[in-house]
Amino acid sequence: MSNTDFVLAIEDLTVSFDGFKAVDALTLYVDKNELRVVIGPNGAGKTTVLDLICGKTKSTSGSIKFKNKELTKLSEHEIVRTGVGRKFQTPSIYENLSVYQNLEVSYPKGRNVWGSLTFKRTDAVLEQVHKIAKDIMLEDHLEMEAALLSHGQKQWLEIGMLLMQEPELLMLDEPVAGMSAKERDQTADLLNRICENRSVLVIEHDMEFVKKIAHKVTVLHQGKILAEGTMEQVQADERVIEVYLGH
Numbered sequence: 001m002s003n004t005d006f007v008l009a010i011e012d013l014t015v016s017f018d019g020f021k022a023v024d025a026l027t028l029y030v031d032k033n034e035l036r037v038v039i040g041p042n043g044a045g046k047t048t049v050l051d052l053i054c055g056k057t058k059s060t061s062g063s064i065k066f067k068n069k070e071l072t073k074l075s076e077h078e079i080v081r082t083g084v085g086r087k088f089q090t091p092s093i094y095e096n097l098s099v100y101q102n103l104e105v106s107y108p109k110g111r112n113v114w115g116s117l118t119f120k121r122t123d124a125v126l127e128q129v130h131k132i133a134k135d136i137m138l139e140d141h142l143e144m145e146a147a148l149l150s151h152g153q154k155q156w157l158e159i160g161m162l163l164m165q166e167p168e169l170l171m172l173d174e175p176v177a178g179m180s181a182k183e184r185d186q187t188a189d190l191l192n193r194i195c196e197n198r199s200v201l202v203i204e205h206d207m208e209f210v211k212k213i214a215h216k217v218t219v220l221h222q223g224k225i226l227a228e229g230t231m232e233q234v235q236a237d238e239r240v241i242e243v244y245l246g247h
């Protein structure tokens with residue numbers, strides 16, 4: 001199969017920080033509509049991989065192709081415009097705005113001449129906000145001030161803000177950290193829904209959650225891939241048990 005069939009094709013990617021290779025000749029392919037989870041011990045390089053994809057960190061060598069477009073030479077903004085969305089661990093919602101307004105301001109600027117803060121409430125925006133609010137289970141909270149949402153709901157709102165841009169690749173760093181068991185289950189359902197029309201890349205430590213969402217799991221260790229496959233395959237892998245799961 002040709003590598004051009006993948007949404008995301010990372011090849012031979014390396015980043016050195018003062019000679020220390022946090023990511024070391026990494027090759028990883030993600031399919032269309034795939035939900036991939038990256039696991040591994042602390043310091044394995046998981047967050048650094050997301051930083052490299054979204055352009056926050058520049059690679060030392062290697063290639064990251066998204067829909068066959070090379071990302072390593074692009075700025076963070078240009079990468080967002082190609083259709084890559086990234087959620088960081090701490091939510092960056094507007095606490096004093098309503099759920100509705102948070103979603104509304106996230107509607108892509110390029111689609112309206114007035115820019116995101118001053119555009120008229122077009123039907124398209126309204127429709128998109130309601131669709132996303134339903135996806136993130138906040139359709140009954142549209143008028144609520146974001147500050148009043150639970151921790152889990154704030155995380156969903158931020159996912160919703162990213163979805164407003166309709167990214168073809170969505171990256172999430174530990175999305176269920178600090179969530180209740182019920183919220184974790186609801187987040188699993190949410191991610192299973194949203195990967196129906198995009199690819200999703202998740203970093204996660206909670207194995208029960210990983211089991212519920214992962215199509216495939218990549219295990220990173222010291223900047224390299226230790227194992228890759230279904231959850232069952234990596235769970236049964238002796239090396240994975242030794243460096244990660246057995247702890």
Ligand SMILES: Nc1ncnc2c1ncn2[C@@H]1O[C@H](COP(=O)(O)OP(=O)(O)OP(=O)(O)O)[C@@H](O)[C@H]1O
Binds near residue numbers: 040041043047
């Ligand atoms: N900008 C940087 N400068 C120097 N070293 C860095 C930088 N970013 C990351 N590192 C180092 O690279 C290694 C990988 O870090 P990274 O945060 O990617 O690991 P991780 O797998 O996400 O770990 P965790 O599960 O703890 O979040 C660590 O040893 C870290 O200290």
